[in-house]
Amino acid sequence: MSRQVLIAAAAAMLAVPALADDGAATPDFLGRWGRNSFNFEAKPEGPKPLVNLKRMPDGTNDPGQLVGDYKNPILKPEAAEIVRKNGLLAKAGLGYPDPSNQCRPYAPPFNSAMQLGLEILKKNDGFTILYSQDDQVRRIRMNAEHPADLKPSAMGDSIGHWEGDTLIVDTVGIAHGPFTMVDRWGTPHSDALHIVEKYRLIDGAEAKAAMDRHEKEDGRVGGVPGAMAIDPDMSLKGLQVEVTVEDPNVFTTPWSAYVTYRRMSPRMPWTEQVCAENPTEFYANQWVGLPKTDKPDF
Numbered sequence: 001m002s003r004q005v006l007i008a009a010a011a012a013m014l015a016v017p018a019l020a021d022d023g024a025a026t027p028d029f030l031g032r033w034g035r036n037s038f039n040f041e042a043k044p045e046g047p048k049p050l051v052n053l054k055r056m057p058d059g060t061n062d063p064g065q066l067v068g069d070y071k072n073p074i075l076k077p078e079a080a081e082i083v084r085k086n087g088l089l090a091k092a093g094l095g096y097p098d099p100s101n102q103c104r105p106y107a108p109p110f111n112s113a114m115q116l117g118l119e120i121l122k123k124n125d126g127f128t129i130l131y132s133q134d135d136q137v138r139r140i141r142m143n144a145e146h147p148a149d150l151k152p153s154a155m156g157d158s159i160g161h162w163e164g165d166t167l168i169v170d171t172v173g174i175a176h177g178p179f180t181m182v183d184r185w186g187t188p189h190s191d192a193l194h195i196v197e198k199y200r201l202i203d204g205a206e207a208k209a210a211m212d213r214h215e216k217e218d219g220r221v222g223g224v225p226g227a228m229a230i231d232p233d234m235s236l237k238g239l240q241v242e243v244t245v246e247d248p249n250v251f252t253t254p255w256s257a258y259v260t261y262r263r264m265s266p267r268m269p270w271t272e273q274v275c276a277e278n279p280t281e282f283y284a285n286q287w288v289g290l291p292k293t294d295k296p297d298f
Contacts, residue, residue: 034228068185207238
Protein backbone atom coordinates (compact mmCIF):
# COMPACT_ATOMS: atom_id res chain seq x y z
CA MET A 1 0.00 0.00 0.00
CA SER A 2 1.41 3.43 -0.97
CA ARG A 3 2.20 6.15 1.53
CA GLN A 4 -0.46 8.40 -0.07
CA VAL A 5 -3.14 5.73 0.42
CA LEU A 6 -2.12 5.28 4.06
CA ILE A 7 -2.36 9.02 4.69
CA ALA A 8 -5.78 9.16 3.04
CA ALA A 9 -6.98 6.22 5.12
CA ALA A 10 -5.76 7.84 8.34
CA ALA A 11 -7.49 11.11 7.42
CA ALA A 12 -10.71 9.26 6.77
CA MET A 13 -10.52 7.59 10.19
CA LEU A 14 -10.07 10.98 11.88
CA ALA A 15 -13.05 12.35 9.98
CA VAL A 16 -15.40 9.85 11.61
CA PRO A 17 -17.14 11.73 14.44
CA ALA A 18 -16.84 10.46 17.97
CA LEU A 19 -19.95 9.33 19.80
CA ALA A 20 -21.18 10.67 23.11
CA ASP A 21 -22.66 8.32 25.69
CA ASP A 22 -26.11 8.91 24.26
CA GLY A 23 -24.95 7.90 20.78
CA ALA A 24 -25.14 11.41 19.34
CA ALA A 25 -22.32 12.58 17.07
CA THR A 26 -19.78 14.84 18.74
CA PRO A 27 -17.34 17.28 17.13
CA ASP A 28 -14.19 15.89 15.54
CA PHE A 29 -11.42 17.16 17.80
CA LEU A 30 -9.12 14.27 16.91
CA GLY A 31 -5.85 14.85 15.09
CA ARG A 32 -3.08 17.42 15.14
CA TRP A 33 -3.50 21.12 15.90
CA GLY A 34 -0.97 23.96 15.91
CA ARG A 35 -0.37 27.65 16.40
CA ASN A 36 2.62 29.97 16.10
CA SER A 37 2.50 32.10 19.22
CA PHE A 38 2.98 31.44 22.91
CA ASN A 39 0.93 32.59 25.90
CA PHE A 40 -2.78 33.21 26.44
CA GLU A 41 -5.15 35.25 24.28
CA ALA A 42 -7.01 37.81 26.37
CA LYS A 43 -10.80 37.74 26.18
CA PRO A 44 -12.61 40.99 25.31
CA GLU A 45 -14.19 41.11 28.76
CA GLY A 46 -13.25 40.14 32.29
CA PRO A 47 -9.90 39.91 34.13
CA LYS A 48 -6.90 39.60 31.83
CA PRO A 49 -3.96 37.16 31.96
CA LEU A 50 -0.46 38.51 32.49
CA VAL A 51 1.51 39.82 29.51
CA ASN A 52 5.14 40.74 28.97
CA LEU A 53 6.14 44.27 29.96
CA LYS A 54 9.24 44.00 27.77
CA ARG A 55 8.33 44.75 24.16
CA MET A 56 10.09 44.63 20.82
CA PRO A 57 10.34 47.76 18.63
CA ASP A 58 7.24 46.60 16.73
CA GLY A 59 5.30 46.40 19.99
CA THR A 60 5.18 42.60 20.26
CA ASN A 61 6.31 40.55 23.24
CA ASP A 62 10.11 40.29 23.63
CA PRO A 63 10.73 36.51 23.86
CA GLY A 64 14.27 37.10 25.08
CA GLN A 65 13.20 38.83 28.30
CA LEU A 66 10.12 37.53 30.09
CA VAL A 67 9.08 40.39 32.36
CA GLY A 68 5.58 39.71 33.61
CA ASP A 69 3.24 42.58 34.48
CA TYR A 70 3.37 42.03 38.23
CA LYS A 71 0.92 44.91 38.81
CA ASN A 72 -1.91 42.98 37.14
CA PRO A 73 -4.79 43.12 39.67
CA ILE A 74 -5.48 39.38 39.39
CA LEU A 75 -2.31 38.72 41.44
CA LYS A 76 -2.21 38.61 45.21
CA PRO A 77 0.80 40.44 46.73
CA GLU A 78 2.98 37.38 47.34
CA ALA A 79 2.47 36.10 43.81
CA ALA A 80 3.07 39.56 42.38
CA GLU A 81 6.40 39.75 44.21
CA ILE A 82 7.50 36.41 42.70
CA VAL A 83 6.64 37.64 39.20
CA ARG A 84 8.46 40.94 39.86
CA LYS A 85 11.65 39.17 40.97
CA ASN A 86 11.53 36.86 37.96
CA GLY A 87 11.29 39.92 35.74
CA LEU A 88 14.37 41.43 37.36
CA LEU A 89 16.31 38.24 36.63
CA ALA A 90 15.12 38.29 33.03
CA LYS A 91 16.12 41.92 32.54
CA ALA A 92 19.57 41.08 33.94
CA GLY A 93 19.90 38.37 31.30
CA LEU A 94 19.89 35.56 33.86
CA GLY A 95 16.53 34.00 33.17
CA TYR A 96 14.78 31.84 35.75
CA PRO A 97 13.92 28.13 35.94
CA ASP A 98 10.60 27.04 34.46
CA PRO A 99 9.11 23.65 33.49
CA SER A 100 10.39 24.03 29.93
CA ASN A 101 14.03 24.92 30.51
CA GLN A 102 14.30 22.49 33.42
CA CYS A 103 12.72 19.52 31.59
CA ARG A 104 9.79 19.24 34.00
CA PRO A 105 6.16 18.34 33.24
CA TYR A 106 4.06 21.05 31.59
CA ALA A 107 1.00 20.91 33.82
CA PRO A 108 -2.20 22.82 33.01
CA PRO A 109 -2.47 25.70 32.43
CA PHE A 110 1.28 26.20 31.72
CA ASN A 111 0.93 23.73 28.85
CA SER A 112 -1.59 26.03 27.14
CA ALA A 113 0.79 28.98 27.45
CA MET A 114 3.85 27.09 26.19
CA GLN A 115 2.82 24.37 23.75
CA LEU A 116 2.49 25.19 20.04
CA GLY A 117 1.35 21.79 18.82
CA LEU A 118 -0.87 19.02 20.13
CA GLU A 119 -2.49 15.83 18.94
CA ILE A 120 -5.76 14.55 20.39
CA LEU A 121 -6.28 10.79 20.40
CA LYS A 122 -9.41 8.89 21.38
CA LYS A 123 -9.12 6.25 24.08
CA ASN A 124 -11.77 3.86 25.33
CA ASP A 125 -12.32 5.81 28.56
CA GLY A 126 -11.56 9.29 27.25
CA PHE A 127 -8.84 11.16 25.40
CA THR A 128 -5.05 11.31 25.37
CA ILE A 129 -3.37 14.57 24.37
CA LEU A 130 0.18 14.52 23.06
CA TYR A 131 2.04 17.83 23.12
CA SER A 132 4.84 18.43 20.64
CA GLN A 133 7.37 20.14 22.87
CA ASP A 134 9.33 17.69 25.04
CA ASP A 135 6.87 14.86 24.35
CA GLN A 136 4.41 15.75 27.10
CA VAL A 137 1.42 13.42 27.59
CA ARG A 138 -1.90 14.11 29.27
CA ARG A 139 -4.90 11.84 29.83
CA ILE A 140 -8.54 12.86 30.21
CA ARG A 141 -11.13 10.42 31.61
CA MET A 142 -14.65 10.96 30.36
CA ASN A 143 -17.80 10.96 32.52
CA ALA A 144 -15.86 10.19 35.69
CA GLU A 145 -15.35 11.81 39.09
CA HIS A 146 -12.23 13.03 40.84
CA PRO A 147 -11.09 10.51 43.48
CA ALA A 148 -12.03 11.46 47.04
CA ASP A 149 -8.47 10.73 48.20
CA LEU A 150 -6.77 12.31 45.20
CA LYS A 151 -2.98 12.44 45.47
CA PRO A 152 -1.47 15.49 43.71
CA SER A 153 0.43 14.59 40.55
CA ALA A 154 2.43 16.38 37.88
CA MET A 155 -0.47 16.66 35.42
CA GLY A 156 -3.27 16.53 37.96
CA ASP A 157 -6.52 14.60 37.49
CA SER A 158 -8.52 15.60 34.40
CA ILE A 159 -12.11 14.49 33.82
CA GLY A 160 -14.26 15.47 30.87
CA HIS A 161 -17.86 15.57 29.72
CA TRP A 162 -19.81 16.94 26.79
CA GLU A 163 -22.10 19.95 26.97
CA GLY A 164 -23.64 20.05 23.52
CA ASP A 165 -20.77 20.43 21.06
CA THR A 166 -18.30 21.59 23.74
CA LEU A 167 -15.88 19.32 25.59
CA ILE A 168 -15.52 20.43 29.21
CA VAL A 169 -12.37 19.30 31.01
CA ASP A 170 -12.06 19.80 34.77
CA THR A 171 -8.59 19.45 36.33
CA VAL A 172 -7.57 19.45 40.00
CA GLY A 173 -4.82 17.83 42.04
CA ILE A 174 -1.89 19.46 40.23
CA ALA A 175 1.23 19.11 42.36
CA HIS A 176 3.10 22.34 43.00
CA GLY A 177 6.75 22.96 43.73
CA PRO A 178 9.58 25.44 43.11
CA PHE A 179 9.50 24.89 39.32
CA THR A 180 5.76 24.71 38.68
CA MET A 181 3.91 27.75 37.41
CA VAL A 182 0.74 28.95 35.76
CA ASP A 183 2.31 30.94 32.94
CA ARG A 184 5.68 31.82 31.39
CA TRP A 185 6.16 34.77 33.76
CA GLY A 186 6.57 32.43 36.73
CA THR A 187 3.20 33.01 38.40
CA PRO A 188 3.06 30.30 41.10
CA HIS A 189 0.13 28.14 42.10
CA SER A 190 -0.94 26.17 45.16
CA ASP A 191 -2.67 22.84 45.75
CA ALA A 192 -5.96 24.72 45.35
CA LEU A 193 -5.38 25.30 41.63
CA HIS A 194 -8.50 24.44 39.62
CA ILE A 195 -8.57 24.51 35.82
CA VAL A 196 -11.63 24.28 33.57
CA GLU A 197 -11.08 24.02 29.81
CA LYS A 198 -13.80 24.30 27.17
CA TYR A 199 -12.86 22.83 23.77
CA ARG A 200 -15.01 23.80 20.80
CA LEU A 201 -14.69 23.99 17.04
CA ILE A 202 -14.98 27.41 15.39
CA ASP A 203 -15.08 28.64 11.81
CA GLY A 204 -11.73 28.45 10.01
CA ALA A 205 -11.71 32.15 9.16
CA GLU A 206 -12.58 33.03 12.77
CA ALA A 207 -9.70 30.87 14.01
CA LYS A 208 -7.24 32.52 11.60
CA ALA A 209 -8.38 36.00 12.65
CA ALA A 210 -7.94 35.14 16.34
CA MET A 211 -4.46 33.74 15.72
CA ASP A 212 -3.46 36.76 13.62
CA ARG A 213 -4.59 39.15 16.36
CA HIS A 214 -2.62 37.26 18.98
CA GLU A 215 0.53 37.14 16.84
CA LYS A 216 0.41 40.93 16.50
CA GLU A 217 0.36 41.16 20.31
CA ASP A 218 2.65 38.30 21.24
CA GLY A 219 4.84 37.78 18.19
CA ARG A 220 5.22 34.88 15.77
CA VAL A 221 7.38 31.92 16.73
CA GLY A 222 9.51 30.74 13.82
CA GLY A 223 9.34 33.92 11.77
CA VAL A 224 7.33 34.15 8.55
CA PRO A 225 7.07 30.38 7.92
CA GLY A 226 6.17 29.71 11.56
CA ALA A 227 7.36 26.95 13.85
CA MET A 228 4.20 24.95 13.10
CA ALA A 229 3.07 24.38 9.51
CA ILE A 230 -0.62 25.26 9.52
CA ASP A 231 -2.94 23.84 6.88
CA PRO A 232 -4.01 26.86 4.76
CA ASP A 233 -7.42 25.34 3.94
CA MET A 234 -9.88 27.88 5.38
CA SER A 235 -12.76 25.43 5.09
CA LEU A 236 -11.27 23.42 7.96
CA LYS A 237 -12.60 24.20 11.41
CA GLY A 238 -10.35 25.71 14.06
CA LEU A 239 -10.10 24.61 17.68
CA GLN A 240 -10.57 27.20 20.40
CA VAL A 241 -9.93 26.37 24.05
CA GLU A 242 -11.27 28.63 26.78
CA VAL A 243 -9.10 28.19 29.87
CA THR A 244 -10.45 29.31 33.25
CA VAL A 245 -7.99 29.46 36.14
CA GLU A 246 -8.89 29.59 39.82
CA ASP A 247 -6.54 29.53 42.80
CA PRO A 248 -7.67 31.61 45.81
CA ASN A 249 -4.20 31.39 47.34
CA VAL A 250 -2.62 33.13 44.35
CA PHE A 251 -5.28 35.09 42.46
CA THR A 252 -7.74 37.71 43.61
CA THR A 253 -10.34 36.37 41.19
CA PRO A 254 -10.82 33.56 38.70
CA TRP A 255 -9.77 34.56 35.19
CA SER A 256 -10.21 33.17 31.70
CA ALA A 257 -8.37 33.32 28.39
CA TYR A 258 -8.41 31.68 24.95
CA VAL A 259 -5.93 29.49 23.11
CA THR A 260 -6.73 29.06 19.41
CA TYR A 261 -5.39 26.37 17.07
CA ARG A 262 -5.80 25.38 13.43
CA ARG A 263 -5.22 22.06 11.74
CA MET A 264 -1.56 21.30 11.14
CA SER A 265 -0.43 20.50 7.62
CA PRO A 266 -0.10 16.75 6.96
CA ARG A 267 3.41 17.57 5.71
CA MET A 268 4.43 18.79 9.17
CA PRO A 269 6.50 16.03 10.85
CA TRP A 270 5.88 15.15 14.47
CA THR A 271 9.42 15.49 15.78
CA GLU A 272 10.49 13.53 18.85
CA GLN A 273 12.16 15.71 21.48
CA VAL A 274 14.24 14.36 24.35
CA CYS A 275 14.58 16.84 27.19
CA ALA A 276 15.18 15.10 30.52
CA GLU A 277 18.29 13.34 29.19
CA ASN A 278 19.69 16.52 27.68
CA PRO A 279 22.74 17.69 29.72
CA THR A 280 22.85 21.14 28.11
CA GLU A 281 22.06 24.03 30.48
CA PHE A 282 19.77 26.75 29.18
CA TYR A 283 21.09 29.17 31.79
CA ALA A 284 24.63 28.84 33.08
CA ASN A 285 24.86 27.61 36.68
CA GLN A 286 21.06 27.52 37.04
CA TRP A 287 20.43 23.87 36.12
CA VAL A 288 18.43 22.34 38.95
CA GLY A 289 19.15 18.75 37.97
CA LEU A 290 17.23 15.94 36.35
CA PRO A 291 13.85 15.00 37.85
CA LYS A 292 14.23 12.10 40.23
CA THR A 293 12.46 10.30 43.05
CA ASP A 294 13.89 8.75 46.20
CA LYS A 295 11.49 5.81 46.05
CA PRO A 296 9.15 4.34 43.44
CA ASP A 297 5.50 5.37 43.60
CA PHE A 298 4.19 1.97 42.48
